[in-house]
Amino acid sequence: MNFLTLRWADLDPNFHLRHSVYYDLAAQERLSILDRHGITIQAMQAENFGPVLFREECQFKREIHLTSKIYLETKLLKMRKDGSFWTIQHEFLSDSKKLHALLFVEGSWIDTIKRKLARPVPSVVFKGMESLPKTADFTYA
Template sequence: MKQNIYYEGQVLWAQLDPNMHLRHSAYADFCAQARSNMLTKAGLSLEEFAKYHIGPILFREELIYYREIGLDERISVKVEMTKLNLKNFRFSFRHEIYKENGIKAATVEIDGAWLDLQKRKLTIIPEAWHSIFDAIPKADDYTVYSE
């Protein structure tokens, strides 16, 4: 089993496009679920987000397709952090989506930050969360900034 897999599942009929392969927005849905699973496992559950009135927000999402994914195929999604800015805790993650035969079907890269859900403005994370970021898997090309 590959490391850092945070979602595994079957492609459903409702996730197909008219060309009978996985629709583009379903890739984003799978990656969002994998990120949520990864954050929960690291200690940032939905309850923890609600406690501080903070949620993640994306600035960029880029998808590169390698292979088609069809109906009833089983997929797995790997998630790793590629960048973290320690000053403002902006982040980047890479998701790799694999077909059940182990072939990589797509890569999804995202950049994001944290949103104060009451003020509707970008914010930094609470001090209590800093250690949680140590538990988040890092990519081989992971870069940390402090400026």
């Protein structure tokens, strides 16, 4: 779980977290967790691949304010057995584990030279995706 540092600029006129900030925080956390599991920016550049999103959805449950103590927990919800398609779940949780928002992204990997989906995925991707933390209801799609 990653503790979030919120900024004044992250707030909307109602003094709670702006909707687009949830997506930005989740994107940053996704890149961090991929990096921790071997899918680094350097590996992506060296092997000419990168993540591509098809769908992103956030369910807002409770407001988050500037002084809220919020953690972001990121886990793999679904993945094809070859690692080519996946769904990642982000939970925005208070320090008392109350759910404030649930964000899902569905994606794949793109060959950055051919500009087509990467098939098969590079081995570094498969190993990294396999090692990501998984939800209790994780499934291979």
